[in-house]
Amino acid sequence: MSNEKSRFKQLCQQAQETSYLTSTLALLEWDQQTKLPALADDYRSDQITFLAGEIHKRQTDPRLGDLLDELADSKLAADKSSDTGATIRELKREFDKRSKIPATLVQELAKATSVGQTMWVHARRNNNFGSFSPQLKKIFELKKAEAESLGFEGCPYDALLDEYEPGAKTHEVAAVLDALRSDLVPLVAEIAASGYSPPVEILRRQFPIELQQVFGREASTKIGFDYGRGRLDVTPHPFCTELGPNDCRITTRYDEYFFNSSFFGILHESGHGIYEQGLRSEFYGLPPGKYCSLGIHESQSRLWENLVGRSISFWQYFYPRAQELFPAALQDVPLNDFFQAINHVSPSLIRVEADEATYNLHIIIRFELEQAIINGELDTDDLPMAWNEKYEQYLGIAPSTDAEGVLQDVHWSAGLVGYFSTYSLGNLYASQFFEAARDELGDLDSMFRDGDFVPFKQWLNEKIHRLGQCYSGPELGHRVTGQGLSHQLLLRQLRDKLSPIYGL
Amino acid sequence: MSNEKSRFKQLCQQAQETSYLTSTLALLEWDQQTKLPALADDYRSDQITFLAGEIHKRQTDPRLGDLLDELADSKLAADKSSDTGATIRELKREFDKRSKIPATLVQELAKATSVGQTMWVHARRNNNFGSFSPQLKKIFELKKAEAESLGFEGCPYDALLDEYEPGAKTHEVAAVLDALRSDLVPLVAEIAASGYSPPVEILRRQFPIELQQVFGREASTKIGFDYGRGRLDVTPHPFCTELGPNDCRITTRYDEYFFNSSFFGILHESGHGIYEQGLRSEFYGLPPGKYCSLGIHESQSRLWENLVGRSISFWQYFYPRAQELFPAALQDVPLNDFFQAINHVSPSLIRVEADEATYNLHIIIRFELEQAIINGELDTDDLPMAWNEKYEQYLGIAPSTDAEGVLQDVHWSAGLVGYFSTYSLGNLYASQFFEAARDELGDLDSMFRDGDFVPFKQWLNEKIHRLGQCYSGPELGHRVTGQGLSHQLLLRQLRDKLSPIYGL
Numbered sequence A, B: 001m002s003n004e005k006s007r008f009k010q011l012c013q014q015a016q017e018t019s020y021l022t023s024t025l026a027l028l029e030w031d032q033q034t035k036l037p038a039l040a041d042d043y044r045s046d047q048i049t050f051l052a053g054e055i056h057k058r059q060t061d062p063r064l065g066d067l068l069d070e071l072a073d074s075k076l077a078a079d080k081s082s083d084t085g086a087t088i089r090e091l092k093r094e095f096d097k098r099s100k101i102p103a104t105l106v107q108e109l110a111k112a113t114s115v116g117q118t119m120w121v122h123a124r125r126n127n128n129f130g131s132f133s134p135q136l137k138k139i140f141e142l143k144k145a146e147a148e149s150l151g152f153e154g155c156p157y158d159a160l161l162d163e164y165e166p167g168a169k170t171h172e173v174a175a176v177l178d179a180l181r182s183d184l185v186p187l188v189a190e191i192a193a194s195g196y197s198p199p200v201e202i203l204r205r206q207f208p209i210e211l212q213q214v215f216g217r218e219a220s221t222k223i224g225f226d227y228g229r230g231r232l233d234v235t236p237h238p239f240c241t242e243l244g245p246n247d248c249r250i251t252t253r254y255d256e257y258f259f260n261s262s263f264f265g266i267l268h269e270s271g272h273g274i275y276e277q278g279l280r281s282e283f284y285g286l287p288p289g290k291y292c293s294l295g296i297h298e299s300q301s302r303l304w305e306n307l308v309g310r311s312i313s314f315w316q317y318f319y320p321r322a323q324e325l326f327p328a329a330l331q332d333v334p335l336n337d338f339f340q341a342i343n344h345v346s347p348s349l350i351r352v353e354a355d356e357a358t359y360n361l362h363i364i365i366r367f368e369l370e371q372a373i374i375n376g377e378l379d380t381d382d383l384p385m386a387w388n389e390k391y392e393q394y395l396g397i398a399p400s401t402d403a404e405g406v407l408q409d410v411h412w413s414a415g416l417v418g419y420f421s422t423y424s425l426g427n428l429y430a431s432q433f434f435e436a437a438r439d440e441l442g443d444l445d446s447m448f449r450d451g452d453f454v455p456f457k458q459w460l461n462e463k464i465h466r467l468g469q470c471y472s473g474p475e476l477g478h479r480v481t482g483q484g485l486s487h488q489l490l491l492r493q494l495r496d497k498l499s500p501i502y503g504l
Helices: A001-035 A039-061 A062-072 A084-098 A101-125 A132-150 A156-164 A170-194 A200-204 A211-223 A259-278 A294-308 A312-325 A333-342 A360-376 A380-395 A421-441 A444-449 A453-464 A475-479 A488-502 B003-034 B038-059 B062-072 B083-100 B103-125 B133-150 B154-165 B168-193 B200-204 B209-223 B259-278 B292-309 B314-323 B335-342 B358-372 B381-395 B421-441 B444-448 B454-463 B474-483 B488-502
Strands: A231-232 A240-244 A246-252 B231-233 B240-244 B249-252
Touching: A001 A039, A001 A062, A001 A084, A001 A240, A001 B003, A001 B038, A039 A132, A039 B003, A039 B062, A039 B240, A062 A084, A084 A132, A084 B200, A084 B444, A101 A132, A132 A156, A132 A380, A132 B292, A132 B421, A156 A170, A156 A360, A156 B209, A170 A360, A170 A421, A170 A488, A200 A259, A200 A333, A211 A259, A211 A312, A211 B474, A231 A259, A231 A380, A240 A259, A240 B038, A246 A259, A246 B038, A246 B231, A259 A453, A294 A360, A294 A421, A294 A453, A312 A333, A312 A444, A312 A453, A312 B292, A312 B335, A360 A380, A360 B314, A380 B231, A421 A444, A421 A453, A421 A475, A421 A488, A444 A453, B003 B062, B003 B240, B003 B249, B003 B292, B038 B083, B062 B083, B083 B381, B103 B133, B133 B154, B133 B358, B133 B381, B154 B358, B168 B358, B168 B381, B200 B259, B200 B335, B209 B231, B231 B259, B231 B444, B240 B314, B249 B259, B259 B292, B259 B335, B259 B454, B292 B421, B314 B335, B314 B444, B358 B381, B358 B421, B381 B454, B421 B444, B421 B474, B421 B488, B444 B454
Parallel strands: A231 A246, B231 B249
Antiparallel strands: A240 A246, B240 B249
């Protein structure tokens, strides 16, 4: 074995050993959310902190840096999209990033966000933004310092965005989201003006939880989530996590009197899970076996939740089974009424309860506001006013309290600045991927009507999942769709589906 | 702070940090048994191996050895039963033990037992002891080498016993178990000769699993297992594990057509759990906060399972509730019939299904056989014959196949030699502790009849649990009972309960 190859092998072993610890940490966290006894939380937090520290030591080990410097200059790194090249490139990118942020800043951020989340909980409960604003200002200041440490070419926000969506640039994302907003606002207004409202009350009938479990499991299995390599559990806040190459766990919450909550939640998390299960397990713990970016990850969940799961063809297949499982609720409901109900669009105040169309406006508001703060154009004290103005302007409604306004999300208090836009990037990528799949695979609707989700899932496996981090999000988007990021398809898909419902 | 005290603080921190990792390892194992997706097992094994290696590195770090040498000579170690003295003494004992076994032997044993367990599974399935015997011989040879590395004063078996029951000596344990055997064999024969058989078929009626869950949870809560600091899950092989100072998890298995399986299993594991929950959490990860020995641990499970859970007073309190939950099975069954049925004694071939009295004979057989092998008096090839002879001699029955004979237990294939006797030590300690509690607390039966298990549990907390490893098993036994290990009380308790049932 050449010296380079032996050094590369050493690098992979180091990374894979670290992944034994990161996947163990993920188990500690999954267990904390799902199974931990009520009084065991403090010790679990200590365990997590200790293990995170051990992982950080490994990830910033100067010997790792030397190895990466050496390999980055070798011919193994030449083809940056090859498995080998991507491994060196991405491990080096992460190492450099971690090494750039001073340890003191890491500690200050950890402390400020820990305090921040507790203060946020209280502020939301007491509807008192003022009690939280100084801490939020501090967190944003630290995030600015983090951006400065990381460095950037364009604006400081680029550095923050890059943590979640490597390779994405603020001005490009902003251009697309601006265009999306310009077209979404009139669409939503048009729908409101139509005066029509689908029979949404049918979704609020009684759906026994055990049968929701059966149905959710059946549907997720059918679309391709592999329960031999995963689990489904119950948590207040649904999520998807992976604890190993064959261990992807999703969660949901059940509401006996609301069909959407668990069903579309399970489709959403299954989409994340199918992505994780589609990564090449032989590269587990290495960049070619890791998800590309948060935006790409979100595209996979949105594809199954909205573009597949809210399509008429999906329900042409699944609705008879739904009526069989929930006769009391659905026997008297025609398919078309059900289809209209699950596609109802209406401005609302809470992001996580928003429909497919207005959801993006919630995101755009947050994306605009956090940029304004980072750029120094907006003071955190003025956030509630700016928030309410934007809701009025884009959605035509404004929160009457900060609890259902600017205090609704945990993200900023946790230091997640630059994160929100990845939700809308997910919707945009989803729409473009879906169109590309249709172009290549033909009549997807007819397949879905027959309950055949395999060709579409395999297409995703091959075009997206198997590539891991060999390409950045923007590169992957271009590779799969032949185009750059654009809002046109998302708009067209929404209009195509919603026009007949609302008679637009 | 004096130099000694600061060094001691350093020692405690090292040990407590290690316990973050050992408790994390315990979670990886618990999850493997209870929640792991079917195809995730290989990676989980790799995770466990890696983490165990990291823990071993910490536990054999020469700097730890230096620290322990220094502290062992300090005045902090002078009172060896104080929390501080016990911490130094026990950490040093463990460090020395780990350092004595050569790394090559550790690896050989790990490999031989890993292979051994797989071969054992096949041998048991195919009822083919011959295919397993050479590997078993190898494992015993390695255990002999381990005993030599560890060193001993009396016989090599002492070194192996000491791993599970520190401070116990083979000749002492053998003397008590010999005496126990001499008295048990005639008792069991007398029972058989009585010709009477309790109505055991009532325990094989239908007991709906959901109601077994309710009843098991109620009873375990009542005797003192704290579900705010623990959980109950389902596994094929029941166990108890602790994942932190407030996180003790027990498991059980349900058989819809056999009452005993889950109910007494839950009492048994709750007994282990109540011990873990009774340790002082401020010493978590340190010897004063760790269980004393396997024998003492087992005594706690046997106390609740047998001495409390199979007593008439326990059922005077619980039987009405049992009849309420299982009317179809128990409505027509008088308490006394039920009491007789759960105390049925009858020789059987399988240890884990044995009753309270004959169980010890199963243990004594294994204890005698493994000593004979370690002493070179018995070749593994001749084990089946020796096994069957002893079953004939002590229990009056002999297995017709090795699968239900010498191949029934996993222990030896896993390298657990010296372990079995701790089960009977548990029964012996339980009988002596129970008598001591009765002497000090008065009429326990009357308390149990009233459903008041608190005084007895608190007595165990105070006399046993809170002492952790401040005393060895033999020391603790003496301290609590004022006597050495003896079989007299166990025999008397059995006779007192069984004589009226069988008219002895």
